[in-house]
Amino acid sequence: METRDLVVIGGGPAGLAAAISAYEEGCTDVLVLERDVMLGGILNQCIHNGFGLHTFREELTGPEYAARYVDRARELGIECELGTMVVDVSADRVVTAVSPARGVFSVQARSVVLAMGCRERPRGALGIPGFRPAGIYSAGTAQRLVNIEGQMPGREVVILGSGDIGLIMARRMTLEGAHVACVAELMPYSGGLKRNIVQCLDDFGIPLLLSHTISRIEGKRRVEAVWVSEVGPDLKPIAGTEVRYPCDTLLLSVGLLPENELSRAAGVELSPVTRGPVVDESLQTSIPGVFACGNVLHVHDLVDYVSQEAAMAGRCAARFVADGARLSEQDEREVPLVATGGVRYTVPARVSASRMDDKLTVRFRVDNVYKDRYVSVYVGDERLLHKKKRVMAPGEMEEVVLKRADLVARPDAERIVVTLEEV
Numbered sequence: 001m002e003t004r005d006l007v008v009i010g011g012g013p014a015g016l017a018a019a020i021s022a023y024e025e026g027c028t029d030v031l032v033l034e035r036d037v038m039l040g041g042i043l044n045q046c047i048h049n050g051f052g053l054h055t056f057r058e059e060l061t062g063p064e065y066a067a068r069y070v071d072r073a074r075e076l077g078i079e080c081e082l083g084t085m086v087v088d089v090s091a092d093r094v095v096t097a098v099s100p101a102r103g104v105f106s107v108q109a110r111s112v113v114l115a116m117g118c119r120e121r122p123r124g125a126l127g128i129p130g131f132r133p134a135g136i137y138s139a140g141t142a143q144r145l146v147n148i149e150g151q152m153p154g155r156e157v158v159i160l161g162s163g164d165i166g167l168i169m170a171r172r173m174t175l176e177g178a179h180v181a182c183v184a185e186l187m188p189y190s191g192g193l194k195r196n197i198v199q200c201l202d203d204f205g206i207p208l209l210l211s212h213t214i215s216r217i218e219g220k221r222r223v224e225a226v227w228v229s230e231v232g233p234d235l236k237p238i239a240g241t242e243v244r245y246p247c248d249t250l251l252l253s254v255g256l257l258p259e260n261e262l263s264r265a266a267g268v269e270l271s272p273v274t275r276g277p278v279v280d281e282s283l284q285t286s287i288p289g290v291f292a293c294g295n296v297l298h299v300h301d302l303v304d305y306v307s308q309e310a311a312m313a314g315r316c317a318a319r320f321v322a323d324g325a326r327l328s329e330q331d332e333r334e335v336p337l338v339a340t341g342g343v344r345y346t347v348p349a350r351v352s353a354s355r356m357d358d359k360l361t362v363r364f365r366v367d368n369v370y371k372d373r374y375v376s377v378y379v380g381d382e383r384l385l386h387k388k389k390r391v392m393a394p395g396e397m398e399e400v401v402l403k404r405a406d407l408v409a410r411p412d413a414e415r416i417v418v419t420l421e422e423v
């Protein structure tokens with residue numbers, strides 16, 4: 001069987017950044033396996049601008065941002081096999097894939113980076129009454145149709161869900177000549193970035209109906225109308241509040257699900273909150289030598305953070321290859337990170353002071369909209385960080401930075417708590 005130092009599954013922004021940083025760290029025997037016929041992942045269909053402000057201090061489109069990484073990977077001579085679908089990863093890091101060029105083949109990897117991204121929650125997961133007419137698309141499918149295939153899904157549009165892709169598509173459909181009647185959001189807050197609400201809805205006069213859902217879809221062969229109802233605190237439609245919106249298209253932007261079928265089959269421990277692998281400070285999963293980054297780990301709002309995180313996963317995978325025993329040693333003391341008081345989860349979920357770099361960025365999301373709260377970090381009983389935030393919302397990822405010196409100075413700490421506190 002072919003052997004490789006590092007196999008990266010997925011050639012999106014996460015996989016590419018991981019492969020590049022592993023290579024730059026000295027691990028040059030890298031193979032990227034990508035099922036699509038081109039590298040760049042979902043960014044290829046995100047033709048709007050706004051990417052790369054943090055990474056490159058420039059405003060790029062999705063394909064331009066991806067191209068920076070594709071070009072760098074090519075410059076380094078990193079091997080990427082396209083049209084190659086990974087169908088299995090085993091606990092001992094055998095990666096099995098299939099492609100028209102090679103048929104079914106297996107690679108024994110010393111280290112693996114999982115970077116398979118995420119997929120959209122489909123209509124079937126929502127249980128909206130009505131027939132199954134044409135004209136219902138996930139927002140990402142519509143984005144692909146418009147931006148890559150050059151097809152218009154419809155002319156009179158309603159959008160359910162205010163995740164970023166739905167907001168972006170409200171503007172995109174409008175620019176392409178469609179009329180977007182409204183964006184209905186089940187929760188009392190938007191699931192997307194504030195900047196997208198302003199630039200994609202407010203600037204185009206598209207109403208955002210918070211605490212609303214679609215209670216009925218009309219039409220047998222093609223969508224003819226949807227009924228939008230207000231919801232109560234139990235998130236159930238309130239009878240008598242429904243309004244009929246005639247339309248030919250319904251776009252769904254109701255959540256992204258990390259693609260973890262391969263991880264689950266390999267026996268990687270998954271978080272019930274993020275639905276991504278539970279990782280330590282080096283983004284290593286419960287299987288030594290298997291790392292995860294990007295949307296397969298947890299759903300990100302900005303690709304810049306994906307790239308930062310993936311670069312770390314690549315660096316750590318390279319270090320594992322160079323010195324696997326040290327990273328996989330079980331006797332290294334790991335301290336769990338506990339998310340509480342409005343913090344839904346943290347990535348990583350555990351940390352070893354002896355293995356971490358001098359500083360570690362811990363990312364998290366909150367479970368509601370909070371105004372004027374402190375983000376606090378306790379190591380044992382001691383509060384080490386207390387940072388005031390004016391507004392926090394579930395649609396925006398937050399972060400705190402842990403210092404190695406703080407943890408080394410408290411070797412007996414049983415846990416690190418990340419929480420919100422009132423001013």
Ligand SMILES: Cc1cc2nc3c(=O)[nH]c(=O)nc-3n(C[C@H](O)[C@H](O)[C@H](O)COP(=O)(O)OP(=O)(O)OC[C@H]3O[C@@H](n4cnc5c(N)ncnc54)[C@H](O)[C@@H]3O)c2cc1C
Nearest residue numbers: 010012013014034035041042085086116117140294295303
């Ligand atoms: C529809 C959609 C639209 C988005 N629009 C925006 C946006 O406008 N702005 C923004 O900042 N973010 C957007 N995002 C978020 C965006 O996904 C992330 O910022 C970033 O692309 C995540 O990078 P990634 O590499 O983790 O995942 P992806 O970009 O999804 O890359 C994952 C790659 O893995 C490959 N893959 C998956 N499974 C396998 C397998 N078994 N074998 C081989 N290859 C595999 C996929 O083909 C894909 O190329 C969008 C996400 C989606 C789903």
